[in-house]
Amino acid sequence: MTDISNVARLSEPLKFAYWVPNVSGGLVVSTIEQRTGWDFDYNKKLARIAENSGFEYALTQTRYAASYGADKQHEATSFSLALLAATERLKVIAAIHPGMWHPGVLAKFIITADHISNGRAAVNIVSGWLKNEFTNFGLEWLEHDERYVRTEEFIKVLRGLWTETEYSQSGKYYNITDFTLQPAPVDVPGRAHPEIFFGGNSTAAQATAGRVADWYFSNGKDLEGFKENIAGVVAAAGETRRGTAGALEALPSLPAPRFGLNGFVIARDSEKEARDTLREIVAKAHKPAVQGFRDAVQEAGASTKDGKGMWADSSFEDLVQYNDGFKTQLIGTPEQIAERIVEYKKIGVNLFLTGYLHFQEEVAAFGQDILPIVRELEADLARTNGTELDLSGTPAANVEVAA
Numbered sequence: 027m028t029d030i031s032n033v034a035r036l037s038e039p040l041k042f043a044y045w046v047p048n049v050s051g052g053l054v055v056s057t058i059e060q061r062t063g064w065d066f067d068y069n070k071k072l073a074r075i076a077e078n079s080g081f082e083y084a085l086t087q088t089r090y091a092a093s094y095g096a097d098k099q100h101e102a103t104s105f106s107l108a109l110l111a112a113t114e115r116l117k118v119i120a121a122i123h124p125g126m127w128h129p130g131v132l133a134k135f136i137i138t139a140d141h142i143s144n145g146r147a148a149v150n151i152v153s154g155w156l157k158n159e160f161t162n163f164g165l166e167w168l169e170h171d172e173r174y175v176r177t178e179e180f181i182k183v184l185r186g187l188w189t190e191t192e193y194s195q196s197g198k199y200y201n202i203t204d205f206t207l208q209p210a211p212v213d214v215p216g217r218a219h220p221e222i223f224f225g226g227n228s229t230a231a232q233a234t235a236g237r238v239a240d241w242y243f244s245n246g247k248d249l250e251g252f253k254e255n256i257a258g259v260v261a262a263a264g265e266t267r268r269g270t271a272g273a274l275e276a277l278p279s280l281p282a283p284r285f286g287l288n289g290f291v292i293a294r295d296s297e298k299e300a301r302d303t304l305r306e307i308v309a310k311a312h313k314p315a316v317q318g319f320r321d322a323v324q325e326a327g328a329s330t331k332d333g334k335g336m337w338a339d340s341s342f343e344d345l346v347q348y349n350d351g352f353k354t355q356l357i358g359t360p361e362q363i364a365e366r367i368v369e370y371k372k373i374g375v376n377l378f379l380t381g382y383l384h385f386q387e388e389v390a391a392f393g394q395d396i397l398p399i400v401r402e403l404e405a406d407l408a409r410t411n412g413t414e415l416d417l418s419g420t421p422a423a424n425v426e427v428a429a
């Protein structure tokens with residue numbers, strides 16, 4: 027038996043997402059060969075491969091300036107919209123900085139994207155990564171925990187404008203008066219509005235996500251690290267979503283948040299080959315870029331009072347994948363990776379956000395070689411716990427894609 031309290035959850039198949047390479051340089055800051063493009067044509071083909079390989083989501087990145095191995099970047103919301111228009115089933119999650127958008131403008135933009143894509147638009151609210159992007163634009167760079175105060179208000183505005191008419195909200199950062207957005211988002215069964223993902227690791231991030239996000243995204247973590255993160259989010263969700271705390275009084279009761287985890291996948295025929303590839307990635311790291319990133323993101327979690335934020339405990343090797351993707355250890359043969367993935371399901375992961383060296387080839391290989399094993403293991407796990415894995419509504423992983 028497993029240590030899962032909520033057995034019903036075991037009937038729900040894991041979901042899979044990939045990082046959209048909309049910035050140059052790939053997902054590792056290394057001179058190792060990466061056959062990954064950042065242009066739209068590459069990404070259009072990748073998105074089609076992904077939706078035919080069992081992937082349900084794609085996540086774009088928001089960056090505005092050359093930094094740390096990414097010299098060029100495409101803007102996240104426009105790129106997401108174009109990917110939605112180029113696909114049929116993929117849900118595309120656009121990365122958003124609250125400090126750079128008014129939530130009403132974004133809410134309207136996403137409704138339009140949602141209609142163009144027949145209900146497949148989503149957002150990932152990120153509270154700020156690189157200080158210079160804000161200060162060099164002349165925008166205010168709030169102190170770490172204060173960024174999450176603004177983020178919480180921002181998400182409440184989004185949800186309010188997506189679900190209510192004549193919506194009003196007054197707060198420290200936003201004041202909305204009697205606003206109705208028409209059309210409303212597409213009415214998709216099982217979804218109250220475009221899904222709101224949220225990325226961050228610090229104590230303030232966990233608390234905010236617990237109170238207002240639909241999905242909490244974590245940087246890569248080992249099993250123990252992820253358990254700690256979940257506990258923080260669940261504690262905040264428990265306080266507020268039961269309606270006891272003040273912060274969410276205006277919101278209808280929200281379902282419990284769900285959990286996504288980042289992991290960099292290195293699947294090879296043998297474990298040795300996979301480990302050798304990891305060693306090569308790290309040996310060929312672009313050292314000044316990794317070090318520069320490390321210094322810059324001290325503005326993130328390490329700057330908080332308890333020092334618990336994202337990257338606070340990341341080594342040089344970890345940061346070669348700048349979202350700590352090696353820590354999740356999706357490295358080895360397809361069987362080993364599938365087993366590892368299901369270990370995380372047992373402790374509460376609902377979705378894996380994945381990165382690769384060679385996206386097109388490896389996303390297809392993930393669908394072909396790893397996903398079928400994951401589904402078998404999930405089915406076994408469900409049966410052992412007295413339930414059945416329900417694959418209806420889950421994208422198939424074996425659809426032929428034209429080259």
Ligand SMILES: Cc1cc2nc3c(=O)[nH]c(=O)nc-3n(C[C@H](O)[C@H](O)[C@H](O)COP(=O)(O)O)c2cc1C
Pocket residue numbers: 086087088089121150152153154155156224225226227228229230231243244245288325326327328334335336337349379
């Ligand atoms: C899955 C995920 C995706 C993220 N994507 C971005 C991004 O595209 N742009 C960005 O500036 N920050 C991104 N971040 C980082 C956040 O902006 C922020 O720096 C981080 O969540 C701070 O964490 P902290 O609260 O632990 O300090 C992402 C974080 C996660 C977990």
